[in-house]
Amino acid sequence: MSFTVQFDQVTKAFGPVQVLHGVSFDLPAGRVYGLLGENGAGKSTLMKILAGYERPSGGHLLLDGREVRFTGPRDAEAAGIAMIHQEFALADDLTVMQNVFLGHELKKGRLWLDDEAMRAETAAVLEEVGLRADPDTLVGRLIVAEKQLVEIAKALQRQARLLVMDEPTATLTPGETERLFALMARLKARGVTILYISHKLDEVERVTDELIVMRDGRFVTRSATRDLSRQQMASLMIGRELSDLYPPRDARPEGRQPLLQVQGLNVPGWAQDIGFEVAPGEILGFAGLVGAGRTELFEGLLGLRPATVAHLALGGEPVRIRSPREAADLGFTYLSEDRKGKGLHVDFPLRQNLTLMALAPYCRPWLSPPAEQQALQQAVHDFGIRTRSTAIKASALSGGNQQKLALARVLHPNPKVVVLDEPTRGVDVGAKRDIYELIQRLAREGRAVIVISSELMELIGCCHRIVVMRGGRQQATLDVDAQLNEEVLIRHATGTH
Numbered sequence: 001m002s003f004t005v006q007f008d009q010v011t012k013a014f015g016p017v018q019v020l021h022g023v024s025f026d027l028p029a030g031r032v033y034g035l036l037g038e039n040g041a042g043k044s045t046l047m048k049i050l051a052g053y054e055r056p057s058g059g060h061l062l063l064d065g066r067e068v069r070f071t072g073p074r075d076a077e078a079a080g081i082a083m084i085h086q087e088f089a090l091a092d093d094l095t096v097m098q099n100v101f102l103g104h105e106l107k108k109g110r111l112w113l114d115d116e117a118m119r120a121e122t123a124a125v126l127e128e129v130g131l132r133a134d135p136d137t138l139v140g141r142l143i144v145a146e147k148q149l150v151e152i153a154k155a156l157q158r159q160a161r162l163l164v165m166d167e168p169t170a171t172l173t174p175g176e177t178e179r180l181f182a183l184m185a186r187l188k189a190r191g192v193t194i195l196y197i198s199h200k201l202d203e204v205e206r207v208t209d210e211l212i213v214m215r216d217g218r219f220v221t222r223s224a225t226r227d228l229s230r231q232q233m234a235s236l237m238i239g240r241e242l243s244d245l246y247p248p249r250d251a252r253p254e255g256r257q258p259l260l261q262v263q264g265l266n267v268p269g270w271a272q273d274i275g276f277e278v279a280p281g282e283i284l285g286f287a288g289l290v291g292a293g294r295t296e297l298f299e300g301l302l303g304l305r306p307a308t309v310a311h312l313a314l315g316g317e318p319v320r321i322r323s324p325r326e327a328a329d330l331g332f333t334y335l336s337e338d339r340k341g342k343g344l345h346v347d348f349p350l351r352q353n354l355t356l357m358a359l360a361p362y363c364r365p366w367l368s369p370p371a372e373q374q375a376l377q378q379a380v381h382d383f384g385i386r387t388r389s390t391a392i393k394a395s396a397l398s399g400g401n402q403q404k405l406a407l408a409r410v411l412h413p414n415p416k417v418v419v420l421d422e423p424t425r426g427v428d429v430g431a432k433r434d435i436y437e438l439i440q441r442l443a444r445e446g447r448a449v450i451v452i453s454s455e456l457m458e459l460i461g462c463c464h465r466i467v468v469m470r471g472g473r474q475q476a477t478l479d480v481d482a483q484l485n486e487e488v489l490i491r492h493a494t495g496t497h
């Protein structure tokens with residue numbers, strides 16, 4: 001049961017906001033398609049229509065030439081279509097087996113669940129996707145990469161013939177990414193069609209057969225992947241030539257007293273004996289594999305988790321940070337890598353999201369909505385947040401635009417030390433450049449900037465020095481110069497040098 005999918009003049013509006021404007025293209029079965037487009041181009045929305053999570057406002061969806069109308073994801077599943085979401089959709093408090101069979105439980109007779117049969121089938125699909133886990137494990141105990149494999153196992157158990165993967169590698173280590181790619185190759189060999197959405201063009205180049213490009217809610221073009229360079233992909237996406245991805249940076253400030261000094265920082269279970277300094281105007285990177293302890297290190301430093309520090313000074317003065325509140329009062333700000341869990345209140349409007357952390361300027365003496373609204377307009381402009389209306393909840397922004405809002409929010413209180421954890425995750429190439437530009441500007445304004453990133457090229461492209469972490473330890477602190485390349489960083493990060 002393989003089929004050709006056809007979008008025919010598909011439109012979608014959310015209230016007055018027109019998001020898709022008559023999208024038409026078809027997808028013959030059994031290939032891997034890359035779906036490219038800027039943040040907010042409509043990729044996730046179109047795929048949610050395909051997988052039954054959203055209904056189109058107009059147009060048709062056809063499978064093998066026959067129109068289908070899905071009223072929910074179950075209808076799509078029944079037709080063989082499954083989607084692995086940008087933000088996961090599993091139930092953490094159920095077991096792996098319960099998640100795999102959720103809504104499709106096998107029964108003995110009319111009333112009793114057939115746990116034995118479900119356990120055996122779950123074990124079989126877990127084997128197929130290469131996940132060594134007990135079917136009775138709670139999903140909440142799994143790491144992200146494992147949850148993703150459970151999502152795929154769930155789709156396979158339901159006989160999916162088409163799999164939509166929305167930025168599946170955003171939170172995976174290089175090793176996990178390789179395993180996922182190997183699994184995708186096996187699925188393709190079995191005739192499964194895969195739709196792959198990603199802003200990582202090197203991956204798109206590697207795993208896809210054909211590319212579909214969308215811009216502003218419209219289909220723009222399609223092409224065999226091998227016929228396009230990454231530069232061409234980027235230009236097609238953003239509709240203009242992209243100049244250098246990394247803007248020029250000022251030289252590393254020399255001879256200045258460090259703005260931030262950290263010695264002997266321990267975060268129990270995560271990081272041991274870490275020490276570094278950052279001068280005003282300096283950009284310090286933190287490299288390492290997912291799980292190397294970089295995030296936990298800064299959560300410890302900023303009072304978000306237990307930690308001890310032998311010496312901590314700001315502008316030469318010893319300081320203590322016992323809570324995030326104290327960190328904020330001292331002039332620290334922190335962009336969390338976990339946008340949905342710790343960054344934004346996605347069910348709140350944009351306005352509140354921007355000002356929640358820094359209400360003081362809007363209280364005179366009471367909260368002033370017009371002032372808040374003005375600050376929001378300014379942020380939408382400064383950070384290039386693409387939205388047709390500002391009167392929406394944060395959850396209605398596309399993934400990359402949520403990231404820009406999160407950035408606007410942490411920079412709002414005019415901080416001295418800026419810690420950015422994975423600042424460009426899920427962000428398109430055009431917007432990435434804007435964020436790199438912003439990082440340079442923050443440094444130029446005399447702040448100390450710390451960037452944690454899993455994208456090594458990004459650190460090399462925008463930092464002055466890079467600390468490499470492995471297993472909670474500081475492996476090396478390297479100057480960014482002409483000799484430094486990705487390979488050197490990987491060797492330190494994996495301990496193979």
Ligand SMILES: Nc1ncnc2c1ncn2[C@@H]1O[C@H](COP(=O)(O)OP(=O)(O)OP(=O)(O)O)[C@@H](O)[C@H]1O
Nearest residue numbers: 014019039040041042043044045396397398399400
């Ligand atoms: N429920 C909603 N209400 C209002 N607007 C919405 C809603 N859901 C999505 N949108 C808007 O639709 C547009 C397309 O969003 P979509 O999530 O499809 O983009 P995307 O191409 O997946 O972007 P990204 O690369 O950032 O993930 C965005 O402008 C977004 O704000």
Ligand SMILES: [Mg+2]
Nearest residue numbers: 043044398399
């Ligand atoms: Mg998306």
